[in-house]
Amino acid sequence: MARICKVEIQNFRSIRSLDWLPSAGLNCLIGPGDSGKTTILDAIDLCLGARRNVSFGDTDFFGLDVTQPIQITLTLGMLPDALKDLDAYGNYLQAFNIVTCLVEEEPRQGLETVLSLRLTVDSELEPAWSLVSRRAQALGQERNIAWKDRLLLAPARLGTYASSNLSWTRGSVLNRLSEERPNLGAELANAAREARASFGNQAGAQLDETLQIVTRKATELGVPVGARAQALLDAHSVSIGDGAIALHDEGGVPLRSLGTGSSRLLVAGLQRAAAQRASIALVDEVEYGLEPHRLVRLLDSLGAKENPPPLQAFLTTHSPVAVRELRGDQIFVVRRNQAGSHLVLPVGVADDIQSTVRADPEVFLARSVVVCEGASEVGLIRGLDQYWTTQNFRSLLAAGTAYANVGGGEPDRCFVRGLALLRLGYRVMVLVDADKPPTQATIDAYRAAGGEFITWRPARALEDELFLSLPDIAVDAMLQRAIEFLDQELVAAHINTQSQGQTTLDGIYRYRQQNQPYPQEVRLLLALTSRNRKNGWYKSLTKFEMLAREIVGPNLQASEAGFVALINQLFRWAHAA
Secondary structure, three states: OOEEEEEEEEEEOOEEEEEEOOOOOEEEEEOOOOOOHHHHHHHHHHHHOOOOOOOOOHHHEHHHOOOOOEEEEEEEEOOOHHHHOHHHHHHHOEEEEOOOOEEEOOOOOOOEEEEEEEEEEOOOOOEEEEEOOHHHHHOOOOOOOOHHHHHHHOOEEEOOOHHHHHEOOOOOHHHHOOOOOOOOOHHHHOOHHHHHHHHHHHHHHHOHHHHHHHHHHHHHHOOOOOOOOEEEEOOOOOOOOHHHEEEEOOOOOEHHHOOHHHHHHHHHHHHHHOOOOOOEEEEOOOOOOOOHHHHHHHHHHOOOOOOOOOOEEEEEOOOHHHHHHOOHHHEEEEEEOOOOOEEEEEOOOHHHHHHHHHHOHHHHHOOEEEEEOOHHHHHHHHHHHHHHHHOOOOOOOOOOEEEEEOOOOOOHHHHHHHHHHHOOOOEEEEEEOOOOOOOHHHHHHHHHOOOEEEEOOOOOOHHHHHHHHOOHHHHHHHHHHHHHHOOHHHHHHHHHHHOOOOOOHHHHHHHHHOOOOOOHHHHHHHHHHHOOOOOOOOOOHHHHHHHHHHHHHHHHHHOOHHHHHHHHHHHHHHHOO
16 A cells, blocks of 8 residues: 655744655654654644645744745655546656655656655645646646545554544544444434444444454454454444444443553554555654553554565654664654754664664664763763762753663774764764774774764773772772672682782782772782673673762762863763753
C-alpha cells in the first residue's frame, strides 16, 4: 500500500522549510523539545488525513506571518491501483528518482510512479488540497484526490485518546480490518438498554471476522479482553450511529475503558492487521502510558524488527528505551540549521554508531555528548557531577549532557564516534587517555567538523593522573578504597609484583605513619599497579563514580594545577551549551 516518499513543509508553525525523504518503514523522530517533531506529524496528518473540516489560525503560520502561505506537499509512492487510474489521475502521475531525490514530471520505466498531494493555506485560513502537476496546470486542470481514494491513504493516528479507534466510527481502524460493516436496524431507535441487548448479538454475527482479529491481536499483545471480544452498543454513546457500536470484552465492559497504554498497544496491533487497507501510522510520544516491556511490544507490532516493513510509521519519542530498540536507520534527528531551515538527519549505522544506540541511547536525546574512551572516564565524570551537585553547582544532566562509552580499544574509535555525532548536530567533547595517542589524521578530521577533545598529559592514563595529581590524603584514600574493593593481601601482592619486591604495602604504611609525603616514584608505582590490565583496582563505572564523588571531588582544589585545569575545561564546556 501507499508510502510517503518525500515530505516538504513551508511556513508551518515552527518550520520555515523542510525537505525530507523518510524511510519506507519505521521513522522515529528525536530531538530537543520544540524542535518540530510533532509539527512534522501534524503536517502529514493534515495533508493526508480524510477530513472534511480542518480549522487553521494565525498561530499555524511560521512567525505568525500570514502573508507567507502554509504549504505541505507529500509525494506518495507504492500507489494502489485506484490511484493509478489513467482516466482519473493520468495527468498527475509523476516519477520519483530515489538517487537524485527529485520528482520528475513524466512516469518512466525504472522509477517509481507517484502522486504529489499539496495542502495550501493562505491568509484567509481556508485549506485547499490539490494534486501537483505542471502538465495538468498547463492544460488548465486542477483536482484533489477523490474522497473514496483519500480514505485509502488516510493515516491512523495513535494519540493520547487512542480509544476513539475502539468503536466503529468513521476513520476508525476497525473499519479497515475487513469489508464488514454493521447493519444498523430500526431497533437502534429504541431505548438504550433495549437496543444494547437486542443489537449485541446481531453485531457479533455481522462483525465476526473483525472480532476474531481483535481477539487474536489482543491476546498476542497481552491486552485483557477475555476469550472473545464483542461488538455491543456503547452505553456511553449519546448519538445513535456507527460510533455507538464499540468493542467490549466478554463481560460486556467497553474496551475504551482500558488504560491509555493498553488502548494504544491494542490499536497499534490492529493498525498492523489493517496495514493492507491503511498503511501509514502516526504516533506522537510513543512511550506515553506504556511500561518499557509494553513499549517494546508496541514497536515490534509496528514492524520495528521486520524486513520488509509491514507499514510506514512516523513516531516521536523522548524515551531511551524506544531508541535502544531501534536500528540507527530507523532513527532521525530533527535539527534547525543556522539559516532557519529544518533538517531531518538519519542516525544511520555507519562508524559503529549502532553500538552507541544500544549501549547509550540517552546520548541521542541530549544536546551535548562527552565521548569517553571507557567506563572509567564515564564514572569519573558522573561522580564529579554528583559531588558538585551537593555543593549547589548546576548538574551536567541539567545542562543536557550525556556520556557515550566507546568501550576501550584504539583511541581513534572515540574520534570516529565523535565525528559521527557531530554530523548529527550534537555538541561533542572527546575524553581519551594519552598512553596510546590517536592518529593525527583522525584528530584533524574531527576538529575540522567542530569537535573538541581533552587528553590527559603525555603518556598518562586516568589512573596516572589521579595518583600523580591528587594530594597525599587523597592517595591514602585511594589506596584504602582499593583494599575495600579487593583484599589487603591481594593489593599487597600486586604492589610487590609490580615493583619486583622493591616496594611493599607495609613499607608504604610505615612511610606514611611518619607523615612523609608520597615520593613521585611510589605514586607512579601505585598508578601502574592500579591500572594493570588483568588486575585493575578500579576498572568499572561504579567504582570510579565512587572514587570521584568521595575522593577526587572533595580534594580537587588541592590537586596539581594541570589536572585541575583539565577537569575545569570539561565542565566549562558542558555548561556552555
